Amino acid sequence: MNRTLLVSNRLPIRIEEDGSTVRTTGGLASALAGAGIDAQWVGWPGIPAEEVTDEAKLRASLAEVDVAPVILDEETIDGYYHGYANSTVWPILHYMLERARFDPAWYPFYRRANEAFAETVLAEVENGDSVWIHDYHLFLLPELLRQSDKQLRIAFFLHTPFPSSEIFRALPERHAILRGLLGCDLIGFHTYNYLRHFRSAILRVLGVESEVESIRREQRDVSLGVYPIGHDAKGFGEALQSASIHETLEKHQQELAGKQLFLSVERLDYTKGIPQKLEAIRLFLSEHPEERSRVVFVIIAVPSRGDVDEYRQLTEDVQREVGAINGAYGGVGHAPVQFLHRSFPQPELAALYALADACLVTPLVDGMNLVAKEFIDCKHEGEGARPGVLVLSEFAGAAQELSHALLVNPYDVVETARALKEAFVMSADEKWERTRAMRARLQRTDSAAWATTFLGDLKRQPLISEDANDSPQFPRLTDRFTSIIASRKPTALFLDYDGTLREFVAKPEDAVPDPDLCPLLTRLSSVPYLHIALVSGRPLDFLEAHFPEKHITLVAEHGYRWRRADADGWDLVHGHIDTDWKDEVMPLLEQSVDLTPGSHLEEKQSSIVWHYRRADPEFGLWRAHGLLSELTDVTASLPVAVHHGKKIVEVASQLVNKGQAVKALLNDWAPAIALAAGDDQTDETMFALDLPEHVEYVTVKVGTDLATHADRRTDINGLRRFLVGLDERLTGGKD
Numbered sequence: 001m002n003r004t005l006l007v008s009n010r011l012p013i014r015i016e017e018d019g020s021t022v023r024t025t026g027g028l029a030s031a032l033a034g035a036g037i038d039a040q041w042v043g044w045p046g047i048p049a050e051e052v053t054d055e056a057k058l059r060a061s062l063a064e065v066d067v068a069p070v071i072l073d074e075e076t077i078d079g080y081y082h083g084y085a086n087s088t089v090w091p092i093l094h095y096m097l098e099r100a101r102f103d104p105a106w107y108p109f110y111r112r113a114n115e116a117f118a119e120t121v122l123a124e125v126e127n128g129d130s131v132w133i134h135d136y137h138l139f140l141l142p143e144l145l146r147q148s149d150k151q152l153r154i155a156f157f158l159h160t161p162f163p164s165s166e167i168f169r170a171l172p173e174r175h176a177i178l179r180g181l182l183g184c185d186l187i188g189f190h191t192y193n194y195l196r197h198f199r200s201a202i203l204r205v206l207g208v209e210s211e212v213e214s215i216r217r218e219q220r221d222v223s224l225g226v227y228p229i230g231h232d233a234k235g236f237g238e239a240l241q242s243a244s245i246h247e248t249l250e251k252h253q254q255e256l257a258g259k260q261l262f263l264s265v266e267r268l269d270y271t272k273g274i275p276q277k278l279e280a281i282r283l284f285l286s287e288h289p290e291e292r293s294r295v296v297f298v299i300i301a302v303p304s305r306g307d308v309d310e311y312r313q314l315t316e317d318v319q320r321e322v323g324a325i326n327g328a329y330g331g332v333g334h335a336p337v338q339f340l341h342r343s344f345p346q347p348e349l350a351a352l353y354a355l356a357d358a359c360l361v362t363p364l365v366d367g368m369n370l371v372a373k374e375f376i377d378c379k380h381e382g383e384g385a386r387p388g389v390l391v392l393s394e395f396a397g398a399a400q401e402l403s404h405a406l407l408v409n410p411y412d413v414v415e416t417a418r419a420l421k422e423a424f425v426m427s428a429d430e431k432w433e434r435t436r437a438m439r440a441r442l443q444r445t446d447s448a449a450w451a452t453t454f455l456g457d458l459k460r461q462p463l464i465s466e467d468a469n470d471s472p473q474f475p476r477l478t479d480r481f482t483s484i485i486a487s488r489k490p491t492a493l494f495l496d497y498d499g500t501l502r503e504f505v506a507k508p509e510d511a512v513p514d515p516d517l518c519p520l521l522t523r524l525s526s527v528p529y530l531h532i533a534l535v536s537g538r539p540l541d542f543l544e545a546h547f548p549e550k551h552i553t554l555v556a557e558h559g560y561r562w563r564r565a566d567a568d569g570w571d572l573v574h575g576h577i578d579t580d581w582k583d584e585v586m587p588l589l590e591q592s593v594d595l596t597p598g599s600h601l602e603e604k605q606s607s608i609v610w611h612y613r614r615a616d617p618e619f620g621l622w623r624a625h626g627l628l629s630e631l632t633d634v635t636a637s638l639p640v641a642v643h644h645g646k647k648i649v650e651v652a653s654q655l656v657n658k659g660q661a662v663k664a665l666l667n668d669w670a671p672a673i674a675l676a677a678g679d680d681q682t683d684e685t686m687f688a689l690d691l692p693e694h695v696e697y698v699t700v701k702v703g704t705d706l707a708t709h710a711d712r713r714t715d716i717n718g719l720r721r722f723l724v725g726l727d728e729r730l731t732g733g734k735d
Contacts, residue, residue, distance in 0.1 A: 002128040004039040004455065006032065007121060009081070009137040011043040011067055021045075021058075023065040028134060032451050039132075041067045042120050044081075048074040070120045072113055079109025082308065085137045092171055093136060093160045094271045094365045099310070100170070107173050111140060114180075118144035127151045130458055133184075135159045140176065142183030155186040155458045157227065160367040161397070162194040165201040174205050182208075182217050185461040188227040188454055190368045190397040195224055203617050207504075216703070216715075223461060227454050228401060231373040233446035239350040240378060248351040249384050256355070260295045260424060263356035265349065265371045266363070268301040268341070270314055273364040273393065273410040278321045278337070280362075280416035285329040285336055287417065291424060292329050297337045297360075298352070300344060315341065353378035354385035357431075358423040361392050362410040368397040372405070373442050379435045387431035389423045390438075391416070401441070404434040474712070474722045477675070477698060482729045484672045485529045492674035493524070493723075494662050494686060497536040497543075499646050499679035500702045503716060504613065513546050520723060523731045525551035530730070531565065531669050535658045537650070537682060539604060540570050558652055558682055559661035560606035573664065574655045577606055581638040585651050588630055592649075596623045607652035624649050645680035646703075659685030672696065677719055679703045 012029035014022045023029075032039060045062065049071045052058055062069050072080070083106035091099040118141055121131060130153040133141050142154050168174060178201060181187060189195045199215075202208045208215060215222040239245065252261075266272040277299075285292050301318065305311045319339060326335040344352070353359070359375040372392055379385050390405035392398065399407055406419045484491055495501055498511060505511045525532045533553035536543060540556040544563070547554060554563045556570070560577070563570045582603075589610050593599050598615035601608060610627065612620035627649050631642045639654045662676060666689075674695070676686040679702040687699040687709035701710035702719055714722070727733050 002130065003126075004037065004130045004132060005042055005121060005125060006039045006132050006134070007042045007117060007138060007141065008134040009044055009085075011041055011045050011062075011069065013045060013062065013065065013067055015045060015047065021061045021065060021067070023067075037451060037455060039066075040124065042117065042124065043067075043070060044072055044077075045069045048072065048077055050074055068120055068124050070113075070117050072116060076109050076113055076116075079106045080113035081137065084110035086305065086308075089136050089139075089171070090160070092167060093163055095161070095163050095167055096271070096364075097167060097170055099270065102172060104172075111176075114138055114140035114144060117141050118148075121145060122148050122150060125150055125152060128463060129153070130155070130455070132157070132455065132458065140180035143180040144183070146183035151463045153186075153458055153461050153463060154184050155188065155454070155461075156181060156184045157188040157454065158194065158367070159190075159229070161365055162189060162198045162201075164197050165204045168197070168201045169205060174201070178202055178206055182206075182215065182222055184222055185220070186223045186225065186454075186458050188225050190226070190228050191400050192226050193400075194367075194397075195226055199224070200618070207617070220462075223457070225454075225457060227450055228397065228445070229368050229370070230442065230446035230448075230450045231370045231377060233377055233443050234448065235346055236350050236353075236374055236377055239347040240354070240380065240383070242347050245347060245351055246384065248348055249354060252351060252355050256296065259293075260357040261352075261355055262295060262297045262358045262360055262420070262423070263352055263375075264297070264299045264360040264362075265344075265352075266301060266361075267304045268311065268315060268318070269304050270310065271364055271366065273362050274299070274301065274314075274318050275321065276364070276410050276413060277360060277362050277416070278318065278325065280413040280420065281337060282321075282325050282328075283413055283417040284420040285325065288421060288424075289329075292336055293331060293334055295336065295424060296334075298340065299337065300340045300342075300349075300352075302343045303341060349374075350378050353388075354380070354383075356388045357386060358389050358391055358420070360420075361390065361396060361398070362408060362416060363393050363396050364410055366393070366396040366398075369393075370398075372396065372398040372402055376402070376435055376438050377442055379432075379439065381432060387428040387435070389426055389431045389434060391419050391423055401445075402438050404437040474714075474718075475725075478722065478725050478729060480673060481530075481675075481726055485527065485730065488529055489672040490529050490531060490669055492531040492533070492666070492669050492671040494533050494535050494665070494674065494676040496658075496678035496683050496686075496702075497534055497538060500677055500683075500716065500719065501534075504646065518547065518549070520727055521547070521552060522549045523727055523733070524723065525549055525565075527730045531665070531671065533662070533665055535559070535661060535676075535678070535683075535686065537609070537645075553665065555658070555661045557604045557606055558650070558656060559658045560604070560653070560656045562661060573661050577653045577655060578639050579606060579653060581635070581640050581651075581653075582608060584638065585631065585634060585640070588627070588634060589651070592623060592627050596620060599623075606656045607650050609651075610649045611647060612649075613647035620647070643682050645682045648680075650682065657685040658683060659689050662686050663689055663691075666691070666695070666697075673698065675700060677702055677714075684709055 012023060083103060087101045117138060127150060133156045142156055145152060145154055199210050202210055213224055281297055322337050322339040325337050329336050353375045361369055361372045363369060372390055375390060379388055392402055392405035392407055393410045394407045406422060408416045408419045481491055501517060502511050524530060533555055534547060535555040537558045538556060540561050543554045543556050551565050553565045559573055561570045562573055589601055589608055592610055593601055596612055596615050599612040601610055612624060628644055635642060640651050641654050643650045675698040677700040678686055691697050699710040700712045700714055701708040702714055702716060
């Protein structure tokens with residue numbers, strides 16, 4: 001039976017003084033337990049290798065609770081966790097470039113740690129298993145697992161925001177991080193905004209275009225999804241039903257003595273906006289002296305990364321400001337702000353949520369923030385809870401779901417102070433009305449539902465493609481070509497160049513054939529009964545310089561000229577081509593160059609091409625759509641065709657296209673089987689030929705574009721593997 005492995009930086013365990021281990025609950029562990037998911041965990045046990053006196057005993061103890069540890073030494077932990085993950089990546093993910101530290105010594109440890117995780121996972125998994133990786137500590141792990149020979153379903157969930165591409169691109173290792181994530185079958189985010197930013201980064205950093213819900217990557221689709229994590233509804237429900245809850249509620253009621261409780265619960269982190277919150281509280285108390293004795297602000301700040309200097313400094317700054325506020329606005333027997341620097345057990349936290357008249361969740365940025373959801377879920381009418389309202393930062397992921405909260409900009413302390421006043425005077429009826437509007441949905445979409453939905457989507461990802469059309473090697477097609485050639489019947493290959501036989505580069509003139517391509521085509525062209533034609537948009541001088549083999553037919557400029565196999569010179573495919581239209585469209589194309597930095601024109605005998613590969617990708621695409629619309633109007637009565645290809649817009653004579661050239665060659669060669677492969681819109685004329693039914697004509701789309709007339713798909717590597725396989729069968733693959 002196929003298993004699920006959960007991989008996270010820290011394990012849900014506690015190592016006792018005697019060395020024994022205890023499985024803990026909370027956070028992700030509670031989410032998965034609530035979903036009834038039986039999974040094995042892989043992660044760091046929380047102690048360095050230097051403190052592990054008996055590794056075999058530790059592993060055996062952890063195996064009893066279905067946990068596999070990743071053992072890391074102190075140096076790796078320091079560079080990987082404290083350094084790269086939390087001092088470089090964490091602030092960038094939270095839009096805080098000014099706090100990010102870029103120490104080149106850290107990244108090698110980050111990669112080393114990810115490799116250690118990969119080794120542990122691969123030692124545990126079997127073919128068909130699912131691996132669910134969690135959070136920014138393990139960005140490289142999906143690709144490392146994908147490179148193994150194991151057939152796995154690999155998923156990743158990011159528990160933080162994913163920032164705009166402008167911020168993310170500051171990360172020196174951005175290419176490696178994104179390639180690491182593309183090893184997944186499924187990538188999940190809290191909100192659509194985070195997904196949108198990720199797609200933008202993929203486009204701008206790797207140049208990979210994507211659909212809203214997927215990215216095509218090496219013969220597989222990387223699915224993208226929005227999965228807002230829920231809170232532990234089961235755990236808080238049990239806490240509210242515990243035997244001690246009424247005693248705790250009564251105790252806190254007496255301590256409040258009729259005052260309103262404004263509660264704040266968060267980890268002590270600079271992303272949580274605690275200094276800004278205190279500034280808003282100070283302003284509220286300053287502007288409303290009549291309320292000072294009637295409200296108490298309780299700030300529960302769970303200690304975080306106390307061994308890091310800036311976190312220690314943050315703690316000191318917060319404590320100092322709390323003292324200053326109490327000194328300025330407190331009275332005898334009353335301190336308006338209580339700062340509790342410790343964690344609270346779930347039952348006591350549930351009681352505080354139930355009693356709070358308002359909950360202040362005002363991070364500067366937050367992936368989701370479950371405190372907001374926990375607060376709403378603990379408001380049960382008629383069960384001892386007081387009516388309460390949520391004051392929520394618009395920059396928390398939870399704001400996407402909790403629209404009945406009082407949404408604030410945490411940087412705007414005036415607005416936040418105004419929201420505090422609104423919460424203070426809001427009627428009980430309005431508070432309950434707002435709570436009811438949010439609570440039912442939160443209970444349906446709790447952490448258990450989140451985990452069930454995500455893993456359900458992961459299980460639906462294919463391990464390998466069942467469709468022979470997607471097979472990168474096309475084994476049956478190789479057999480078909482080989483058998484037909486053996487029967488001495490003609491066959492043909494029509495191959496585009498850029499994006500089909502060679503990857504795109506920023507400068508087209510740099511996209512020369514790799515060292516293996518020309519010998520491969522030369523060997524294939526020597527095979528009797530196999531015709532080969534390169535059908536490219538390139539000018540004839542480029543093709544002739546790089547493909548001198550005379551047995552190969554070269555078709556240049558999308559079908560304008562050709563050099564037939566074994567011929568010495570170039571001829572027009574069509575003898576009479578009208579190019580007078582160039583004078584009418586040239587001004588429009590030149591204007592597009594002026595309006596689009598990074599674009600340029602290429603004039604050919606039968607066409608003019610506007611290239612925008614070096615332009616900003618999104619702006620270039622926007623300008624291309626505008627140019628297409630304008631050209632359609634201008635050329636309506638001209639003998640031309642307008643094509644939108646890969647980072648190009650081309651205006652070409654109407655009789656000039658790849659399809660016309662291929663059709664003429666098909667008529668001459670009369671092959672028993674032919675294959676045409678190309679990657680963009682200019683190749684669709686090859687794919688859409690109207691041929692007799694008895695002609696066996698195989699069309700292959702190279703790339704991720706969804707709309708195509710081709711009947712098969714692959715990528716550049718897949719097509720090359722097919723050609724290499726055909727070469728090995730026909731020539732032995734040797735010169």
